[in-house]
Amino acid sequence: MGIFDKLKAATPKKKPAQVAPVDRMALANMIVESITDGVIIVDAGNSVQMINPAAAAMVGYATPDMATGVNVAGILRFENGEGVKIEDSSNEVLGALARNESFSTRNYVLVNAQNQRKAVAVTVTPTKTGHGEKVITFRDIAKELEQEGEQTEFISTASHEMRTPVASIEGYLGLALNPQCATIDDRARKYLDEAHASSQHLGRLFKDLLDVTKLDDKKVRLHMVPVEMVDLVKQIVDGQVPAMGEKRLKYTFGSTNGMNTSEGGGRTIAQSAYSLVDVDFLREILNNLIENAIKYTKENGAIWVNVRGDSDRVLVNVTDTGIGISPDDLKHIFQKFYRVDNSQTREIGGTGLGLYIVKMRAEAMGGKVWAESSFGEGSTFYLSLPRLTFEEYERRKQIQANTEMMTAAQQQPTASAIPSNGMMAGAPVQSQAISQPVMAPQPVQQPAMQPQVAPTVATNPTAGTIISS
Secondary structure, eight states, rough: OOOHHHHHSSSSOOOOOOOOOHHHHHHHHHHHHHSSSSEEETTTOBBBEEEEEEHHHTTOSSSGTTTTTTTGGTTEEEEEESBBBGGGGHHHHHHHHHHHHOOEEEEEEETTOOEEEEEEEEEEEEEESOOOEEEEEEEEEHHHHHHHHHHHHHHHHHHHHHHHHHHHHHHHHHHHTTTTOOOOOOHHHHHHHHHHHHHHHHHHHHHHHHHHHHHHTTTTOOEEEEEEEHHHHHHHHTTTHHHHHTTEEEESSSSOOTTTTTTTOOEEEOOOOOEEHHHHHHHHHHHHHHHHHHSOOTTOOOEEEEEEOSEEEEEEEEEEEOOOOOHHHHHHSTTTOOOOOOOEETTOOOOSSSHHHHHHHHTTOOOOEEEOOTTSSSSEEEEEEEEOOOHHHHHHHHHHHHHHHHHHHHOOOOOOSSSSSSSBBBBBOOOOOOOOOOOOOOTTTSSOOOOOOOGGGGGTTTTTTEEEE
């Protein structure tokens, strides 16, 4: 044994320093209490078990102890962006707690105990303890919304201002390409064609940007009317038949998928399905989906469109035999500015906003959209909307007819009913403020019109109707 080995053996070994055991519960409480986001933990009965100081301050309680044990429905009071109270029956946060489901939203305004209002992002997350606890987190997003509003306003203003010069450029290029206005050689025509196509693409981009800003700001007013979906969808899609013919695409409409048959599906039977929609929104959604199907399907391919209904939903599918979408891209295609990037899509222009606008319009009508696809094997896009019963459809149609009749009566000129001297026949008219709209005179013997519902024995809402593809 060497000298160094002897010295090492003779040196006493130091004992490792003792580390105090960590109190994990105390550490977790310290972390939760130190964060600035509100955190509430509720039990299976939705009673508050733990609330951190940030959450207590946001809901208007001086200390967390004041909120402990209280039902969370009495703490989390919400309004929508228009200042309308969200009742418990339509409160999606309480609904997610009752169903023990995950949920998140940025569309709620928190009203605290002092009736102060604050825009918040709310998230519900079920725990895995097996005892039914849920974690609710929320944070103040007022500054975020203000910044987003400024960005949206800038995009909207810039897009609106840029549309005018772009439209002028497109118009002048169109004149230059018109043989009756100008004479140009083939090389110049090729350059001008490219410039004209680019100006049209830029114009579509600005239009899409304006649509996105309006939808994001919820500044678009919907005109919801009751419709029969099968006939309306077929009417809209039939407008795209000439574009399908240019690429020699086989088109099938109906309950039978005729895409893989030489007969194209022939005559099919489809059920009647009723829904409440904004017709312009529905037309824009379907036109976008059909245009995409045409754009991404090669010549001699096929497109199939169908409408069907179940107990509470109407489902529209647009199916094609196009290039398809990979699983990774499928997760993101409805995001803003997202475009599938591969060798086939690079040759096809697009703004990356079309499907995002489709999603926003569908959700504005209470519906949703999604897609199923395999790369190289085609795609199917689905639009789901709330379904009306036949009786509800008839009732709403009658209300719509009555409203239109009353509006027309109010808009009728009153010159024939009121002489120019301001006197009604047989009675003087006193000068006074008129607080009620002047209605067209009604015959005395005619009773007031009441909504009438078509007798159900005269028609069968579930009976099939023959349609032609």
